Amino acid sequence: MDINIVLAEMGKKAKEASRLLACADSAVKNRALLAIASELRSKTAALIEANAKDISAGEANGLSSALIDRLRLTEERIEGMAQGVEDIAKMSDPVGEIISGGRRPNGLQIEKIRVPLGVIGIIYEARPNVTSDAAALCLKSGNAVILKGGKEAINSNKAIADLMRSAIESAGLCKDCIQLVEDTSREAASALMRLNGYLDVLIPRGGKGLIRAVVEQSTVPVIETGAGNCHVYVDKDADLDMAANIIFNAKTSRPSVCNAIETILVHSDIADKALAKIKQRLDEKKVEIRGCEKTQSLLGASVVPASETDYDTEYLDYILACRVVENLDEAIEHITKYSSGHSECIVTENYTAAQEFVQRIDAAAVYINASTRFTDGGEFGYGAEIGISTQKLHARGPMGLYDLTSVKYIIRGNGQIR
C-alpha cells in the first residue's frame, strides 16, 4: 500500500488515541508504564533474540563496531531500559497543572492549564533503547507517539514496540498511543515529516545529517536537538589548572556526546602557560590537537594545522581544535560564528569578562568555570530527557516532560458578552 496512506491511517489512529490519553488520570498512565517495565524484564530473552537478527544483519552489512555496539541489547541494557521507564513513572505528571489564572474586572475567571501536545513523532537512528525511553516520556506527558527508528534496529524496535503496546493495553489504555513505523524507507520518513493535521510536533534524535534532513523537509513543526559544536574559552584571568581540568573533562569524559567540546579558544596573554598545561592533560588520552598558527608555534610539531573546516566540525572523537585569540571580543566572535548554540564555557576569575560572556553568548547553556558536560536533563534536576533543544522556539536546552506539553485557557463566566 502507498506509504502515505499507511501513515495517514497511523496518524488518524494516533490522533484518536491521543484524545483519550489526554484525559487519562496519572494513575492509569503510571500503571501502563510499570506494565511496560515488567514486560521488558519478562521478555528479555525474546528481545535479545530479535536484536541478534539486527546485529548479524549489521555485521553482514559492514556496520562499524561503534554502531554495532550502540545497536546491541544485553540483559544489563534491557534492565536499564526497564528502570528508565520506572523512573518516568515516578516523575510528577505535568498535565492538568494550573499555570496561572485569576478573575478579570468583568468577573470572568481565566485559568491557564497544562495539556499534552497531542501526537508526537520521533525519528531516530540505531539505538533501540530510544524506543522505550521516548515512548515512556510521551505516554507520561499524555501524548500519543509515532516512532520511526533506523532500519538497522528494525527487529529490535518491532519487538519492543509490540510488548509496549500489549502492556499499555492490559493497563487500560488504547494500544495506538504507541505506534512504530515498520517501513524503514526514506519515503516513509518523508511521509512522516509531512503528516500535518495528525502530528503536532516531530523530534529528530540523532546525528547532524538526520536533523538537517528533518528540518529541511518537514512541514510539521520540528524541535531541533542535539548538534553540539561547543567551546571553552580560557580568559587571560583564568585559573589555568582549572581550565586544563575543565577542558580535559569536557573533551574526554565522553567524546561522542553533544555536550562534549570541539574547540578551545585561548587568550594570547596566557597562551604559552595555558597550552602547556592543557596539552599535558590531553596527552593522557592521546587527544589530537588541531591548532591555529600560534598554537602550532607554541606547542610544536605534534599539532596538526587547523583549517576553517575544523572550527565547523563536531568531531565527537579524541580530536580538539585550538585557536589563540587576542581578547574576549575575538573569542565571542568566533563562538558566534561557529557555535551550534548548545553549550559554551568561559574560564575566568574576572567578573566583567564573565558577565559579558554570559550576556553576549547566544546558546542554550552558558557556563562560567564548569564543564559543558553538565548540559543534561538529569544533571539539571529534570529527570529523563527527550533530547537537548538547540532551537529557540518552544523549548531550549534539556527537554523534559514539561516541554512535551502545551497550554489551554479555560474561561468560566455567567453570561458575559463583549
Place this chain on the structure above:
Amino acid sequence: MDINIVLAEMGKKAKEASRLLACADSAVKNRALLAIASELRSKTAALIEANAKDISAGEANGLSSALIDRLRLTEERIEGMAQGVEDIAKMSDPVGEIISGGRRPNGLQIEKIRVPLGVIGIIYEARPNVTSDAAALCLKSGNAVILKGGKEAINSNKAIADLMRSAIESAGLCKDCIQLVEDTSREAASALMRLNGYLDVLIPRGGKGLIRAVVEQSTVPVIETGAGNCHVYVDKDADLDMAANIIFNAKTSRPSVCNAIETILVHSDIADKALAKIKQRLDEKKVEIRGCEKTQSLLGASVVPASETDYDTEYLDYILACRVVENLDEAIEHITKYSSGHSECIVTENYTAAQEFVQRIDAAAVYINASTRFTDGGEFGYGAEIGISTQKLHARGPMGLYDLTSVKYIIRGNGQIR
C-alpha cells in the same frame, strides 16, 4: 538583484542588529518606542499622503470597499498607532527575567533566564497599522524584525518603516532592528519563508490562505495565527436567554474577526425553544442561518439548508451555521472534526457537562457561559498582542511579549567537572 541575495543580506543585518538589541537596556528600548510614537504624530500628513497613493492604486485595481477601508490611514488611526506604540513602551520588559534557578548538589548554580528569540519575520496583508504594532512588540521584546506587508499597502508601509528606522537610530539603536521587504512579489515571500539561519521564527498575520501558504512553504519555524472556526454549544441544561445573548454577541459584535463564531450546535431536547429565542435575536442583525434538516423543520423557510462545507467555513460575515445534536458527545465530535482550535463555548447550568466539555475540547480557549469574543490579549490582561496562536507548539492563544522570547541557562561553577 536576486531576491534571495537581497533577503540574505537583510537577514544578516537583522542578525547582527539583534545581537546588540538583545543586550540593550529597557530604558533605551522604551526611548526608541517613544521616538517612534512621536515621529508617527509629527509625520501624520506625510503618512496620509503616502497612503493616498495606495488608496488610489487600490481603487484603480478594484479592491473591495472593505479592503480599501482596512488600507486607509486617517489622522485618528495614526494617533491610534502612536498610542499603541506608547502602550507597548509602558509594558514591562520580559527580557532578563529569572524564570527559575537554584543550587545543584555539586554546587553548580543554575539559572534559567528569559532572552529574545532573535530575528522575527512578520508576513501580513493590507493593514498598515500592523507595521508599527508588530515592530514595536518585537523591539520591546528585544527582537529584530523583518516585515513583509501586502503589495496594496507598500507606499504606506515604506513611509512607516522609514520613520521608525530613523526614530530608533536617533534613540541609539541600530536602524536594522526594523527592516521592511520592499519587494512585494511572491518570490520575495518565498525567500523570506526559507531564510533559515537568519530568521528564528515567522509569524503570518492575515487570512486563511496566507497562513496555509506560510505553513506549507516555510522551512523556518512558523507560529500559526488567526484562523477561527469557533462554535457555541447550547446544552439541554442551558439558560436559553443567556445562550441567545452569547450567540448574538459572538456572531454579530464584530463578524470579521477570528474569535467570532461560525456554527452553533443545539441540544435536540431544547432545540425548539432555544432556536426560536436565538433566531429572534439574530434577526435584529439579519443574520442568515444555514441549518441542518432539524433546524430547517423547526425554524421554517427562512433557513438556508446547510451543507458539509458550511460547517468547515469561516464566514467572517453575518452568516451562521446551525446544527441540532442529540447529546454532548455529538457536539464534542462535531467540534473536534471542524474546529480550528481557537475558541469554543458551552452554555450550560450542568456541572458535569461543563467539566466534560472543557476537559475534552482541544482548543486554545474553552468557555463556559461566556462569549468567545473575549479571546484577545487585552481582554486576558496581557496588553497588546502579536496574534492569536492556534498551534500548540511554543505559544497557544493570545500571544504577548512573553511569547516573543526564548530562554537561556546560565551555569556558574568553581571548577566542577562531571
